[in-house]
Amino acid sequence: MAARTRRRSGEPERTRRDRDASPPLPELTAPVEDYLKAIYELERAGEPAATTDLAVELRLAPASVTGMVRRLAEQGLLMHERYRGVRLTAKGRRSALRTLRRHRVIEAYLVQALGYGWDEVHPEAERLEHAATDDLVDRMAMAIGEPTVDPHGAPIPSRAGAVEEARYRSLADLPVGAIADMMRVADEDPMLLRYLADLSLTPGCTVRVVERAPYGGPITIEMKRQRRLIGPALAERVLVRPHRE
Amino acid sequence: MAARTRRRSGEPERTRRDRDASPPLPELTAPVEDYLKAIYELERAGEPAATTDLAVELRLAPASVTGMVRRLAEQGLLMHERYRGVRLTAKGRRSALRTLRRHRVIEAYLVQALGYGWDEVHPEAERLEHAATDDLVDRMAMAIGEPTVDPHGAPIPSRAGAVEEARYRSLADLPVGAIADMMRVADEDPMLLRYLADLSLTPGCTVRVVERAPYGGPITIEMKRQRRLIGPALAERVLVRPHRE
DNA sequence: TTAATAATTTAGGATAGACGAAAATTCAAT
DNA sequence: ATTGAATTTTCGTCTATCCTAAATTATTAA
Ligand SMILES: [Mn+2]
Ligand SMILES: [Mn+2]
Ligand SMILES: [Mn+2]
Ligand SMILES: [Mn+2]
Secondary structure, eight states: OOOOOOOOSSSOOOOOHHHHSSSSOOOOOOOHHHHHHHHHHHHHSSOOBBBBHHHHHOOHHHHHHHHHHHHHTTTEEEEEETEEEEEEHHHHHHHHHHHHHHHHHHHHHHHHHHHOOOTTHHHHHHHHTTTTTTHHHHHHHHHTTSSSSSTSSOOOOTTTSOOOOOEEGGGGGGOOOOOOEEEEEEESHHHHHHHHHHHOOOOOOOOEEEEEOOTTTEEEEETTTEEEEHHHHHHHHHEEOOOEO | OOOOOOOOOSOOOOOHHHSSSOOOOOOOOOHHHHHHHHHHHTTTSSSOOHHHHHHHHOOOOOOHHHHHHHHHHHHTTTETTTEEEEOOOOOOHHHHHHHHHHHHHHHHHHHHHHHOTTTTTTHHHHHHHTTHHHHHHHHHHHTTTSBBOOTTBBBBBOOOSSSOOOOOOEEEOTTTEEEEEEEEEESSSSHHHHHHOOOOOHHHHOEEEEEOOTTTTOEEETEEEEOOOOEEHHHHHHHEESSSS
């Protein structure tokens, strides 16, 4: 599909408000917003985002990513060092955070106001994030009490674009006996999310590591007096905050 | 802007459900959905929709409309007789009605659930209608009690695509002494809508024509004991249902 | 009937975004 | 230093959508 919200012929039609609130932030296309968001997430690991990683993340051919990256660099949204990867500029980061806020507020709203399951909201938010105005997103946030995290525990950037990305540890890394609060999990795998919900292993709950089988064996955890066996691949994906240290 | 949700390389990935519910209805782009919607509205006047009228409605150059119309005809969404205009096929009409349902449910939801004014919702709905799934729209409709009309009095098509388009009369055509219920008004002019709201002339209210100045002069109406003078251009746009006949 | 006018289509371009094949670059292991 | 694999970019194409200018067709007026 290729139709979108092409900038119409009629002039931009600037109103008073446009000049006020911080920087104008020109309208970006849905693909551009998704690129910036993906780059932001990849960059969180510290390194510049690599072409191939972006291609995998966005499910595009590497050649397509190179082409888009060139355009985004021209627009001053990111810096590209050939063969080295890309880093967002301040402008690009602002856009990424705005999209991230939209995405996460929408996910939270769908769950809290419209009864969606936490495993169903991601694809919906992936499209709505490009169509919803900031005003709508703010109204949604207000309607559900200004949440600070989305249904998967990801922090929701403020209107101004501030986030505190807490660095959690993986449940897979905890030693036996450790007690921790479940904080966050990736939002993209519905099956995983449904399974976690079955286990009642959702953000906010407290778990204790009871036993760890060696050599990548299962981990036994206890939650609310219930013991559960989970595989290391799953534990890997679950982020927690250990009690004290 | 040109990026959208292009059909990805990966196969369509049909699931069981796909084959069930009536016809598959392939994904259409936002511009295509807007064309079909506009054609549907123009066709309601009885005649095939003319290229120029579509161009005006969609704010595009007539040549662009001709080009798109050719493509839509190839896809079996409409019939085009060169120099004569276009008519939707059954398939095209189904798509138009689905978009119309989305648009109107979204408008109603924004007003009733998120506190939007009836003059603010149209542009928002114009974009969200292409991003929201049928499921989301159904949930919205349910959340606000399955409304049958949008905030401007336009009927909301059913999930199955049924609408009863009542034929109302214009307030400008009523004789002195006539009493009528305000039923509907076009949703696109925010200024007009704000003015009508100021007058308390909104769908559901009852008005009586008290006096009509000749030669396109103002019309005096009475609502809830209040008399108001309104111009003929405005009266023209207000659709009403006269009491008895 | 014809000539002028209005509506519509055709022709030729542009832009955004995506793809595959082939070439170029980097990097790690000899 | 070479080399081969992995990564990344370049190049040539494609589709969808829109635009302007020119040509064509239909309609209306004389
Ligand atoms: Mn998500
Ligand atoms: Mn997205
Ligand atoms: Mn509307
Ligand atoms: Mn629309």
